[in-house]
Amino acid sequence: MAAASAFGLLPAAVTPADAQDAAGTGALKLADPKPFSFDALKAEAKAMAGQPYKPPMLPAHDIVQQLNYEQWGRITFNTDEALFAAGPGAFPVTFFHLGMFFAKSVDMLVVKDGLSREIVYDQAMFNIPADSPARQLPKGIGFAGFRVQEPRGGKLDWRHNDWAAFLGASYFRAIGELYQYGQSARGIAIDTAVADRPEEFPDFTKFYIETPAGDGDTITVYALLDGPSVTGAYRFLMTRGKGVTIEVEHTLHLRKDVERLGIAPLTTMYWYSETAKPTAIDWRPEVHDSDGLALWTGTGERLWRALNNPPRTTASAFSDVSPRGYGTLQRDRIFDHYVDGVYYDKRPSVWVEPLADWGHGAVQLIEIPTDDEIHDNIVAMWVPQEAAKAGNAYAFHYRQHWLAYEPFPAPLAKVTATRLGRGGQPGLPRPQGSRKFMVEFLGGPLETLPFGTVPEHVVTASRGTIGPYQITEAVADGVPGHWLTSFDLTVDGQDPVELRMYLKSGDKTLSETWLFQYHPF
Template sequence: MTDFDRRSLLTALAAASAFGLLPTGVTPAAAQTAAGAGALKLQDPKPFSFDILKEQARSLAAQPYAAPMLPANDIVKQLNYEEWGRVTFNTDAAVFAEGPGEFPVTFFHLGMFFAKSVDMLVVKDGTSREIVYDQAMFNIPADSPARKLPKGIGFAGFRVQEPRNGKVDWHKNDWAAFLGASYFRAIGELYQYGQSARGIAIDTAVADRPEEFPDFTKFYIETPTGDGDTLTVYALLDGPSVTGAYKFLMTRAKGVTIEIDHTLHLRKDVARLGIAPLTTMYWYSETAKPTAIDWRPEVHDSDGLSLWTGTGERLWRALNNPDRTTASAFSDVSPKGFGTMQRDRVFDHYVDGVYYDRRPSVWVEPRGDWGHGAVQLIEIPTDDEIHDNVVAMWVPAEPAKAGNAYSFTYKQYWLAAEPFPPALAKVVATRLGRGGQPGQPRPPGVRKFMIEFLGGPLASLPFGVSPDHVVTASRGTIGPYKITEAVADGVPGHWMTSFDLAVDGTDPVELRLYLKSGDQTLSETWLFQYHPF
């Protein structure tokens, strides 16, 4: 999570304000004309299928790892963020610009932050043909260092444009992008990029070894057979400790769904093998904001981790920006789903033109039996919004040893909220303050927690009936002040509950709370890791 290349990549993307939405054209006077760019140059065809790709990944794992080439790196390094942004794709050269299918595919150019060349191939009728890089596919200013690059240098990644016959101009809008290591993103139903997903996470936040970032080295884009709302892409993964073959069935509808099928082969032992990893940013929110840290009320791509356990329990873990790296494990068997969510959708809570209120929530739905393991949440300190500092992933219980092979399938939902919401009240805010009661001396070492719930059975409670809250702490003393009351805004089912916690020392405290009425559970379970200060 702390390697220089990834941090630089995130800095570049933040400066663009939205991943994949960089300008698609420059002024004619400054740009190279891509006359005839629509005619792609392709290598000779070779047999291709997903089974062939799986066998290639298996065979590759038996060979020593060879780091990807950095072609013409002395020139590529001159394409810093500013220079890289000036080199834009000419959409006349898009794959499927005239069909078949609804979604043209465009490419990212190499640059300082994306220096590894990735092979791009088109699949049709059981064969694949590599797309040859040509400068005519890009708008390149006359004074750009990119003009010095050799022929056929390759691409950095790709993105999928909006439908050719859709409601927005496909030349300027895209809905999925793959760029850097095994990172990819999709746009949510609110038309805004935000958090990322990865093909795999290797040794994230492991104390005695650096995190590893395997690369997607080849992408195979399948030629559509109709005008539906899906596009299929295959990818080969390679890294020092792992190889893999991936299939992505991507659907553009209300939001975006991506059905992922992959096999993995380990070259080396892995301490923390992260399946279906999600990577997001949480700087601060209404929970606890240091004085004058920034002028905006909140800054985050996600505000919580939602869990649906194998036993059916619904959990909400509010995110933290801790003072040290922490790892939380939620043990489970055959989980029904998990995701990093952005629940706060009020613009005035952010007051920012990059639209944090529209950032997508991402839900992972496992397919098949994932067995024993844990959803692990990694939280890393950050002092700025340019760093993705939160990772959520499934980690199998069995040790990940060299020679092991894995197969996982799952479906990602890039939406505004959970695709399968519980029939319970949900947590909508977590706030911390001084313990005790107003007008009286505040006891030292006591923290007050206020949690807001909304909807579900709370909306139909009989008049005069108040829910009870059940709260536990891993250490410390709860009380004596505990209150549950309706929020005075006239919104049915909007309640808040508060309690005090007295605790000594600085070790984290695990908190757990839910609302009930008699034997009936009314809310999902709120979880929080409190770091005394």
């Protein structure tokens, strides 16, 4: 229990070794068993919503604050102490230590046969340098989070490789099929980018890790969420396959009114790309975890919204009914476009697939200015149309796909790049207020166009004038189905312009619809 841990106290009792081994916990110290079920966790979350919010404890805060990023990084988990290190199941589970940036203690419990037992923190579980301030921490202080290691006997050494992690507030993430971490997901987003209202970051305060029944490729975790405005109960069914899929089922209860309630939020980073890059801002050609938001609407339309690093925080809403899915994707997979050893070319794309009818609402995209890659400045989430009032209850069920590309590709040409330049033509005076847009499309029906057929582009703008220069032509690289469309936009003022374009031939749609929010400068 986190509150007890804050005072350096151990739970009342520890189970004998034989009971621990039966649960696959080895030498871990466990508290007394208590009944557990997902229904009981839901009932607990509902009951908490009727009570005043109690902020989580910050145990031994003065010492924990000495564990800066460097000090914290020197503390590693002793994998011999991993949960399920010798089975059952394929995936050992290891734990994160507390530190300056992850100072809240989170309860970790293991579940077997309807009983849960809290895992008791012990310094012996971690490799702690002799001069580390962590050695001054009291017994039973608790953990910051956990991660799921690669399978024993797999192609990677499980002791040094993990594929899913839960750490900080309600954040979690997974690697995709290219074995690289990148963007994150959250359990919930509360009032993100709402004017005159601070964003709220509820916490997962308890994790219940279910003991696997066999050696399958799925591990189940339950979590209790608590925050000033919301409580919730979550179940995560996490499967390690080609990439990672995480099936999320949760119930929510609001303590307070919420202006922007974000369901299934994805958080990623976009600094700059080939679209627009200030001169000499950085030596790399591109820096981003994701380059676009893809949407599959309830009516079946496929949309691609290229991301921005805007001059000011912006919120875009894509209204929909019963959406089929959305995701923040990394489509640019060419290493030379990044030239960086942190492998932006391998960052996972994440697709959210609703497993129930979500009704009326909007996928909202929040874009926040950033001047560095350390800031996650992009949020995409589903916001229900109904006002989020105190006392409301919600139930959502969806699946996340952590892959290289979207899991349900459309049979249409895809947008592969968005580029901006000066309007007009070389050798002629460049008109004031004119900007040239060049959009690349690839694949789909473009690959099988009859010789001599040129696609028609259909472009609209929320304001300004399109033209006079517009052209669609095949890219001269010998790649079948690789086309480029360019057009000029002339606009006055600095208010954003919403652009929309797609390719067609006759009455046949050839491409997904390209969307872009242009900020004149």
